[in-house]
Amino acid sequence: xxxxxxxxxxxxxxxxxxxxxxxxxxxxxxxxxxxxxxxxxxxxxxxxxxxxxxxxxxxxxxxxxxxxxxxxxxxxxxxxxxxxxxxxxxxxxxxxxxxxxxxxxxxxxxxxxxxxxxxxxxxxxxxxxxxxxxxxxxxxxxxxxxxxxxxxxxxxxxxxxxxxxxxxxxxxxxxxxxxxxxxxxxxxxxxxxxxxxxxxxxxxxxxxxxxxxxxxxxxxxxxxxxxxxxxxxxxxxxxxxxxxxxxxxxxxxxxxxxxxxxxxxxxxxxxxxxxxxxxxxxxxxxxxxxxxxxxxxxxxxxxxxxx
Amino acid sequence: xxxxxxxxxxxxxxxxxxxxxxxxxxxxxxxxxxxxxxxxxxxxxxxxxxxxxxxxxxxxxxxxxxxxxxxxxxxxxxxxxxxxxxxxxxxxxxxxxxxxxxxxxxxxxxxxxxxxxxxxxxxxxxxxxxxxxxxxxxxxxxxxxxxxxxxxxxxxxxxxxxxxxxxxxxxxxxxxxxxxxxxxxxxxxxxxxxxxxxxxxxxxxxxxxxxxxxxxxxxxxxxxxxxxxxxxx
Numbered sequence: 421x422x423x424x425x426x427x428x429x430x431x432x433x434x435x436x437x438x439x440x441x442x443x444x445x446x447x448x449x450x451x452x453x454x455x456x457x458x459x460x461x462x463x464x465x466x467x468x469x470x471x472x473x474x475x476x477x478x479x480x481x482x483x484x485x486x487x488x489x490x491x492x493x494x495x496x497x498x499x500x501x502x503x504x505x506x507x508x509x510x511x512x513x514x515x516x517x518x519x520x521x522x523x524x525x526x527x528x529x530x531x532x533x534x535x536x537x538x539x540x541x542x543x544x545x546x547x548x549x550x551x552x553x554x555x556x557x558x559x560x561x562x563x564x565x566x567x568x569x570x571x572x573x574x575x576x577x578x579x580x581x582x583x584x585x586x587x588x589x590x591x592x593x594x595x596x597x598x599x600x601x602x603x604x605x606x607x608x609x610x611x612x613x614x615x616x617x618x619x620x621x622x623x624x625x626x627x628x629x630x631x632x633x634x635x636x637x638x639x640x641x642x643x644x645x646x647x648x649x650x651x652x653x654x655x656x657x658x659x660x661x662x663x664x665x666x667x668x669x670x671x672x673x674x675x676x677x678x679x680x681x682x683x684x685x686x687x688x689x690x691x692x693x694x695x696x697x698x699x700x701x702x703x704x705x706x707x708x709x710x711x712x713x714x715x716x717x718x719x720x721x722x723x724x725x726x727x
Numbered sequence: 728x729x730x731x732x733x734x735x736x737x738x739x740x741x742x743x744x745x746x747x748x749x750x751x752x753x754x755x756x757x758x759x760x761x762x763x764x765x766x767x768x769x770x771x772x773x774x775x776x777x778x779x780x781x782x783x784x785x786x787x788x789x790x791x792x793x794x795x796x797x798x799x800x801x802x803x804x805x806x807x808x809x810x811x812x813x814x815x816x817x818x819x820x821x822x823x824x825x826x827x828x829x830x831x832x833x834x835x836x837x838x839x840x841x842x843x844x845x846x847x848x849x850x851x852x853x854x855x856x857x858x859x860x861x862x863x864x865x866x867x868x869x870x871x872x873x874x875x876x877x878x879x880x881x882x883x884x885x886x887x888x889x890x891x892x893x894x895x896x897x898x899x900x901x902x903x904x905x906x907x908x909x910x911x912x913x914x915x916x917x918x919x920x921x922x923x924x925x926x927x928x929x930x931x932x933x934x935x936x937x938x939x940x941x942x943x944x945x946x947x948x949x950x951x952x953x954x955x956x957x958x959x960x
Contacts, residue, residue, distance in 0.1 A: 474828055475959045498834035508825045510736065524732030525833045 455616030501571030737847030806892030814899025
């Protein structure tokens, strides 16, 4: 059995002359929960649509479960669940009608028990029309519809967008429920780094269409570090270190954000620039992501004058 | 099973518009025919100089100027109108509601999905307009309504108008699928359908009219399948 469920090679998409996805090379192994993160307009939705064959790539290719995305057969699509951005479902249908509609495409693999349990768990009224459901309820219906056919690969485009914390938690629990089944893989894009931190074991970071990171969550969290160096004298004007992301100078301090600098490298750096002390600041995933994707010369929105 | 599910969903979306068009056409058509029948009722007061029914003059008028044929403009408007509405409902609205990805990512080929859509839309149009037309023709054929039944050519010409609605439906569908800007090639589908309808309307020969319709429908269908297979959603 092939252990790579999703692969892209130089996947590129241009809208006019603007690159939405730029030479994306990805490999996602079977059985992981993969958080796909990026800022607004980073190209997450475009990349997902390219992977699913809903958009035509300008260059490169993608394959899902060993089949080229541009020619996904019904048999392969049957093995892939997809939750589209915004949970756009047929508004005039009731949950029951939508279930019957969806089940017709998965006659053998539809797990009726799972669907019923999820609907009961989320406390969704089956006779209610989609247009009368709240955002959160529509998200829950989307998830139930995507999970009930037991997909080998579940791709979700910002599934928790607009949901409150409690419903998001329920949603994520549903995802974990799926991954508990052996061999299932989930790729989900999100803006909420807390969610990614809670459930993912792998992270993909995309920025302006370019892949910035594709590794295990643990590796990513280990790799991004912020170090505050204190000086008794003048702060050095230039710091030359591999993997330097940002450098912020204070009166007697130097704040560095580094990629891939281990304890030894940091100690060596502190020694080489004659820092009196140094302190490695603990960051959560959100802080790490912001530091990692912020442009080098980023400015604060409001610059208050100090009095 | 998959086709049935797709067809059912599409037909259900067309149903309200189909019923509305059928009710409007049936209500107006039956009212008009009843009024015409009353006009020719032998028990009415003929002292105002009309030709009483059963006379040679009245029979002549009914043969060449059937009251059913006078419904032509109404039938034309309802057919074209319903074609426009169904095309918009099935191929424009999903662009705004953004339900294309949900519909397309399923274990069915795009051609199956499109065939189900077109079959459902065409069935709805033919049932609504064609069904009502058959009913009105049957009503007009009753001897107690008109002394001379409408000629068969009126019935056939009515069906040509129904098919014009189908052409408009296909043209609207093609325009809905087009990703071009509205003022450029996006309107090609509707414009082409309008041209074909115009040419057919001015064509006196039934065979030539059918040939023009067949040409138009074949071109629109080939464009629709090609666009749907290659379009980005």
